[in-house]
Amino acid sequence: MKPVNEMKLVIPSRSANESYARVAVAAFAAQLDPTIEEINDIKTAVSEAVTNCIVHAYRDKIGTIFLTVKLFEEGKISIKIRDSGCGIENVEQAMEPLFTTAGEERAGLGFAVMESFMDKLTVRSKPGKGTTVSMEKRLKARPLRV
Amino acid sequence: MSVKIEHRDKVMTAYLEGEIDHHSARSIREQIDDEAQQSKPQTLLLDFGRVSFMDSSGIGLVMGRFRLMSELGGSLKVVNTPPHIAKVMRLAGMERLNVLEKENGR
Numbered sequence: 001m002k003p004v005n006e007m008k009l010v011i012p013s014r015s016a017n018e019s020y021a022r023v024a025v026a027a028f029a030a031q032l033d034p035t036i037e038e039i040n041d042i043k044t045a046v047s048e049a050v051t052n053c054i055v056h057a058y059r060d061k062i063g064t065i066f067l068t069v070k071l072f073e074e075g076k077i078s079i080k081i082r083d084s085g086c087g088i089e090n091v092e093q094a095m096e097p098l099f100t101t102a103g104e105e106r107a108g109l110g111f112a113v114m115e116s117f118m119d120k121l122t123v124r125s126k127p128g129k130g131t132t133v134s135m136e137k138r139l140k141a142r143p144l145r146v
Numbered sequence: 147m148s149v150k151i152e153h154r155d156k157v158m159t160a161y162l163e164g165e166i167d168h169h170s171a172r173s174i175r176e177q178i179d180d181e182a183q184q185s186k187p188q189t190l191l192l193d194f195g196r197v198s199f200m201d202s203s204g205i206g207l208v209m210g211r212f213r214l215m216s217e218l219g220g221s222l223k224v225v226n227t228p229p230h231i232a233k234v235m236r237l238a239g240m241e242r243l244n245v246l247e248k249e250n251g252r
Contacts, residue, residue, distance in 0.1 A: 015167075015168055015169035016169055018167045018168060018169050019165060019167060019169065022199075036230075037229075037230070040199070040230040040233075043199060044199075044200075044201050044230075044234065047167055047199075047201040048201055048202060051167065051168040051201065051203070054168065055168060104172075104206075105171070105175065105203075105206035105207065105209065105210045106168075106202075106203075106206055107202045107203075107205040107206040107209060107238060109202040109205055109237070109238055110202055112202075112237065113201065113202050113234065113237060116237050
């Protein structure tokens, strides 16, 4: 299916950009006329994915984070967040709630939040190459205002 | 993000305001911990009433303060959580820590 609108965002993995990334995605998603709860769900999921890039993928350096957001008819949004960082050895283990390799009070809930707040979550990763997180959410039926 | 801290008797209240994410969590944590280490309160109240956004970094923040208060021999309470923040807390199973205020925690 062809998207009716699409945006790309490329940012360095600085923690100050966590807020910018989720707000930018939320502003774009506003075209689907989401509810406040839906917008909060999307912002939270994006925040988790971008934080993973910063804390894990580019642990000791500043790398580039690529976001692609597509809006489809019938209120579907797809969000892809890609890095070319260290990758994940064991994706299944990384996705288990409470599993974390980072110190500094990380709860290990990033993927659990993405999974719960979005309808679909796919994680593809190659150690040494990077990780792509793809998420989808179907918003309650509303006419598209694009 | 800002934190305003008040002391009354042996209760220390931290009024959190703004967005809690990985970026902002560190300074919040440091401000609260510095104060709590000095004043050693019996109860630490984290007031989320003016928090507009929180991701799982906020869970780390609550869990860490829970541990701190246990070390200090006191207790932690989380109050005034807006619906979205309560949703993240529920997902994390925070009810089990028994720190959420019942009436507002939803």
